[in-house]
Amino acid sequence: MSGTLVLVRHGQSEWNLKNLFTGWRDVDLTEQGTAEALAAGQKLKARGLKFDIAYTSALKRAQVTCQHILDVVGQSDLKTIRDQALNERDYGDLSGLNKDDARKKWGEEQVHIWRRSYDIAPPGGESLKDTGARVWPYYLHDIQPHVLRGQTVLVAAHGNSLRALIMALDGKSGEEIVKLELGTGVPVIYKLNADSTVASKDVLEG
Numbered sequence: 001m002s003g004t005l006v007l008v009r010h011g012q013s014e015w016n017l018k019n020l021f022t023g024w025r026d027v028d029l030t031e032q033g034t035a036e037a038l039a040a041g042q043k044l045k046a047r048g049l050k051f052d053i054a055y056t057s058a059l060k061r062a063q064v065t066c067q068h069i070l071d072v073v074g075q076s077d078l079k080t081i082r083d084q085a086l087n088e089r090d091y092g093d094l095s096g097l098n099k100d101d102a103r104k105k106w107g108e109e110q111v112h113i114w115r116r117s118y119d120i121a122p123p124g125g126e127s128l129k130d131t132g133a134r135v136w137p138y139y140l141h142d143i144q145p146h147v148l149r150g151q152t153v154l155v156a157a158h159g160n161s162l163r164a165l166i167m168a169l170d171g172k173s174g175e176e177i178v179k180l181e182l183g184t185g186v187p188v189i190y191k192l193n194a195d196s197t198v199a200s201k202d203v204l205e206g
């Protein structure tokens with residue numbers, strides 16, 4: 001057995017609440033989002049988890065979630081690396097648009113394809129496959145080595161950047177991974193074997 005990798009999607013953001021495509025736009029957590037981040041911290045604290053290093057994106061909703069978790073587990077000053085490789089999928093021209101308005105303009109099916117196909121990108125943005133092409137190499141080069149050294153690593157990021165990671169960790173196909181809905185503030189705990197395969201996965205829902 002090797003180390004532990006904890007993935008957490010940021011708490012509810014202002015634009016999740018307003019039903020707007022967010023992507024790389026830098027928006028704050030809502031009050032509920034703050035509560036979800038703190039609750040994630042409590043769940044991890046209850047498990048007795050102590051982190052060796054934390055990773056988050058270049059966007060404040062993930063950074064603030066990360067800091068809330070670290071505050072709750074009593075590790076406010078832990079070394080935290082911020083990198084845009086972990087950012088949400090870039091929604092391109094859809095960023096800032098209301099998801100229902102977009103459905104009215106382009107139709108339900110087209111918007112669903114942009115949101116939940118694996119390799120079709122929205123105009124000017126990234127597909128989930130494109131997101132994976134930056135998230136996975138970053139994970140392999142920067143994050144995984146810590147886990148393989150037996151460390152416990154926190155990654156606070158986004159729905160689609162974490163989908164891309166989970167796809168590779170779980171060996172899921174593009175078709176399978178787009179069906180996965182990751183809850184805001186729900187920690188996913190992986191234990192990895194020394195050969196980097198997954199020993200166990202625990203989703204701390206509810």
Ligand SMILES: O=C(O)[C@H](O)COP(=O)(O)O
Nearest residue numbers: 020021022023088115159
């Ligand atoms: O960027 C966004 O709008 C959300 O974080 C994720 O959106 P999705 O559920 O449409 O992928």
